[in-house]
Structures are given as structure tokens and as C-alpha cells.
Amino acid sequence: MATIPTEGAEAPCSIITFNPSDRRAFIGGSDARIIMGHDQDDLTRLWREKRGEIAPQDFAQNLIVQLGSVTEDLNRTWYQRASGATVTDIQKRVRHPVHRWMAATLDGIVAETGAVFEAKFMLPWAFSEEAAADKHMAQLQHNMWVIAARSAVLSIITGGGKWVEIKVHADPLLLTAEKKFWRCVQSGEAPQLFGIEPPRPRLAAIRVVDMSGSNAWAEFAVLYRKTRSAALEHERAKTELKALVPEDAKEARGHGLRAKRSKAGAISFDVIDAA
Template structure:
């Protein structure tokens, strides 16, 4: 990319890259499908936007969802080993960059997979991620101007934060079945246990540092918190 921006080489020819071409061909369908499913219109399609204060910072937008004050990004992804977290992480730099350029605080990532599935991810602007991205972009453009080859920072970017919008059916999960049964089975005992602790604390005199009896000891910490421990009957 550095050599491309300096005019020393031509951009990579992606016309024979099937996945890239599928993304290009399905972009219009992706946008129309999002509009149909969400009820929101996508405007500013393929608009070239520039940052109002940083002259070299620009973005070509898939669109804007003005009702949500969000940038829109349409992607095609292969279904194998697909996960929402991986999709968000893969496109996070582009989304944060586009939000920074357009002064928006939200991005809509609309994804069509090769498995015939469509999903929508909402990504919030991340000030820390954008700050680190800006530092990297400034250094890159400095290298473009000076001719100095850019070097990687070797830093892990912040993990993407996804907005919780899905409703999951966990009936097919054996682990969920096991732990949900344990939760239901132990709930009454847990409630009784918490009630017992509350009542026992009321029985400990205010000036008592320790109280014991019937196989249980209560101790008051310097901060006033009371904790319990089971003891042998001979020590009670």
C-alpha cells in the first residue's frame, strides 16, 4: 500500500478474486436488504467524504443511515468458521476510520454470507481505538511523503465491543442444559442460605468481634463486614 500511494507500483488487480467480486456484486442487494429489514434508508452511497480538519483523511462510503446518524458498511463473508466477533474485528479499523471521517458515533455492518444468511451488527465509536488508528495513519502518511518504509507498531488493537441485540435459543446446548438444571436445583437452597446469613448478622452484637455456636463462627473485620466459617462442634 505504501508503494502504491507513492506511485511506485500499480494497485493489486482483484478482478480474478471471486470473494472480492462477490462482495462488489452483492453490495447493492446488501443495501436494499438492510433497508427492507430495518426500515431505514441508506443515503450517500459511494460518497467520497473528507475529514473537516485533516486534509489527507478521507473515506469512500457504502452509505449513511441518517436516521441513526450512522455509517453503513456492506460486506460479503464466507460462512465457514464465521463469527460475529471475528467479522467485527476484521472490519473494525475501516469502521472506526469512517466514523471518524464523518463525525458519527455508530456504524452499521450489514453482512451477507455465502450460506444465504444476512445479519446486522451495530458498532459504537471507540475513542481509544480511533486515537491509536489516527497515530498509525499519521505515521503512514509521513512515510508516504518522506519515502521512509513504514514499520509495524506490533500492538494489539482494542477488542471490538458489539451491541447486544440478539435473542438466542440455547435449547440445543448440552452445557446450557446442565448448568440451567443446576441453577434451578440450587436456587431455593441459595435463597435460604442468603436469608440465613442476613438473620445471623442481625444477631451479632455491635460490640462483638467474634461470635460462635452450633458449628458456626462469625467474625467482624476492621471495616465492620461480618463473615462466617464452619467450625468443628468441639470448638463451638
């Protein structure tokens, strides 16, 4: 059986031909989002699908899903142009070499790094990188596990004409939930929500945000401004007091303040009752 290059991945993955009408044989990337989600009804429905009790959902009439499909080529082209990277292994269907119940259809692999490439279309209303990463994190983690990749790239085009790239690193928590779910499929025991939060990506700090509309920001901004001078004086006092403590002193006290030197030499202060 042929294998695909994974550019640094730890194990080869078998290329397979999926029967789209029989998704019962494996957990796919779109399934991972449900398994890691918070909707018991969706989890139960997926479990029944995998057991062959009900038919899989048909997304042919789902406009958002179809928009994602028709913009995938544009998304990949835009990513390659913006990043200078090359995406290979487009629409490869692969299965994990050990956990045969894990499989994925890849949007691609970034040739230079071996990262999973995932293309998505999202609506612009209330779009944020944090929400986008949360929404697709489980699928990204699943696909990384299938090909033993250490990272993934989420390339997003929004309906508002915006393109965003989010980089994600692999995390082992997802595998625990998927193993438990698959045992339920095999045993017939109905699954319960697993309560495992997907990892959060480290997003690049690139935005300038206006917080004028936040009441909480307003409250603490006023408090910060009010106490800033006192805080600066406090830090200056600590510096001067530390300099006054003799080098051979384990403890110094006076005027309601005690300075204690740790074994490592660090000096800390406590307020005490002035006797």
C-alpha cells in the same frame, strides 16, 4: 467545496474525487483493517504501497470482493425494508475535515440517525455475528471517524441466505494506530504491529445455542448442578446471620465465623479459627 449532511455528526466532511490509482494520499476504510490487524507482512506491504514503492493490490479477480460489490444494492434494499430506515449518501467519497490523510468511500449514511451504513457479503461457513463484527470493526470505526458519526450499522448477507444487522458505537482507539501508521509513511520508518484491539460490539442476545458439544460447558454444568443446593443454603445462611447481628454491633463472632459491619453498614463474613 460541497459538504454532505451527517445528521448529528460533529463536523462537516469534504466531498472529494479520489484517484483510485493513487491511494497513497490517504488511509481508507479497507486499510484500517490491516493497520489494526495482526499480520506484520500485510502491514509492511500497505506501508510500502502508501510510500509508492509497490503497486496497490488488485481485487478485480477476488470473487468474494466482487460478490460484495454486486450484492451491495440488494443488501441496502433489504436493510431498508427490514429496518424501515433510509440510506442516503451512497458511495460518497469523503475526507476528514482535520486529518486530511483519513478518507472513506461510504456505502451510505442512515438518514434517521446519522449512522454509517456498511454492506458486506460473507460466506456461511462457520459464520457468527461475533466473528463478522471483529472482521469489519476497524473499517467501521475508521468510517465513523471520517464523518464524525457516533454509530454504525453493519448489514451482512451470507451465502447461506441469512441477513444480519449489527450496530456499533464509535471508539477513539483506532485513531491512535492510524496516526502512528501515517507518521511511518511520512518518515519512512517501517511500522510495527500496534497491538491495539478494536472494540467489541454489544450484540443483541437473540440466539438459542445448543452447548451439548462443549466439553467445558459439560464440566461446569455438572459442577453447577452439584453445588447448587449448597449455594442456596449458603445464601440463606448469610441472610439469617445478618439479621442476627445487633444494629449497634461493629463486629460479631462465634462458632468459627466473624461478621464485620462496614462504615456504609454492609455486613461481610470471614471464616476464622474456632478458639
